[in-house]
Amino acid sequence: MSLSSIKGQDKALKIIYGMLTCSRVPSAMLFAGDSGIGKRTAAINFAKALNCQKPLNTIFGPDCCDECASCRSIDAATHPDVKIISSGTEEIKIEQVREVIEMLSMKALLARSRVIIIDNAEQLNNHAANAFLKTLEEPPEDSLVILVSGAPDSLPDTVRSRCMTVRFYPLPPDICREVALDKMDLADIDAAMMLAMGRPGIAISSNYAEDISWFNELLIDMMKCETKAAWQDKNEMRQWLDTAMLMVRDHAVAAITGDEALKSFWKDALPKGLKPNPEILARLFFSLQYIKSRLDFNLNKSITWNYVSSIMRMHASRS
Numbered sequence: 001m002s003l004s005s006i007k008g009q010d011k012a013l014k015i016i017y018g019m020l021t022c023s024r025v026p027s028a029m030l031f032a033g034d035s036g037i038g039k040r041t042a043a044i045n046f047a048k049a050l051n052c053q054k055p056l057n058t059i060f061g062p063d064c065c066d067e068c069a070s071c072r073s074i075d076a077a078t079h080p081d082v083k084i085i086s087s088g089t090e091e092i093k094i095e096q097v098r099e100v101i102e103m104l105s106m107k108a109l110l111a112r113s114r115v116i117i118i119d120n121a122e123q124l125n126n127h128a129a130n131a132f133l134k135t136l137e138e139p140p141e142d143s144l145v146i147l148v149s150g151a152p153d154s155l156p157d158t159v160r161s162r163c164m165t166v167r168f169y170p171l172p173p174d175i176c177r178e179v180a181l182d183k184m185d186l187a188d189i190d191a192a193m194m195l196a197m198g199r200p201g202i203a204i205s206s207n208y209a210e211d212i213s214w215f216n217e218l219l220i221d222m223m224k225c226e227t228k229a230a231w232q233d234k235n236e237m238r239q240w241l242d243t244a245m246l247m248v249r250d251h252a253v254a255a256i257t258g259d260e261a262l263k264s265f266w267k268d269a270l271p272k273g274l275k276p277n278p279e280i281l282a283r284l285f286f287s288l289q290y291i292k293s294r295l296d297f298n299l300n301k302s303i304t305w306n307y308v309s310s311i312m313r314m315h316a317s318r319s
């Protein structure tokens, strides 16, 4: 893969190509935007383009060849001067940060630019983030740290302010579909696209049937004021609220347009008592959106569950 094969992120890529063209790259960057839209892929291919042994001159700007020893070793995560820290939903610990700080303090073995990519950087714990501050402030020469985050507001201000932020955005439906098309079963793609909301990585990695079933089970419990099946963690809260907003929005659109495909897709997920009234659904949508926007403030799970439950039932009683 190369930078030019990344779809739908023209603004972010324009910034990256501009840096490569002028050979002016900041020492710390933050790739920010929703999960599953290409931030990590862009970071890896930026590292490849910076160190490629046979760089290509494309119409967009310099790009990696994807074939030389440097490009292949970065893809295989075996390059000695390019390291990716990826912790998934686990906390990134101070030991992992110390390891990369030590790596940056030594002379590069092969690379022109040493690159550290920290995926899910919002998982940096406080100690790890503090340990990083000095490196971000006084970076070693020819080094680049790229923080990749789907929740950049969760990063300490002191870290965020030391990075140049490049924003990534969800993809338009046709491009999202194009990206997912060769990695998915064709039979699943339409339903998966509806749930993914412009995030092809989410469409490819998730099982939409299981996701919808999980969403419905929690919704039914919520409407019955049950609490036993509440979300396990913040990621589940975010995923459930995303799906709830999509469900509410689609019911509103279907009520206005009479779209039978939308009605049929969500047929089991209209909460009992909630009529497809566009005005009420719009109010419910904005309430859910507001709650989602507060997730980064470490909302208490059970209080949030009870609050979401109450607004769902309140809107159902109004319709």
Ligand SMILES: [Zn+2]
Binding pocket: 051, 052, 053, 054, 055, 064, 065, 066, 067, 068, 069, 070, 071, 072
């Ligand atoms: Zn190359």
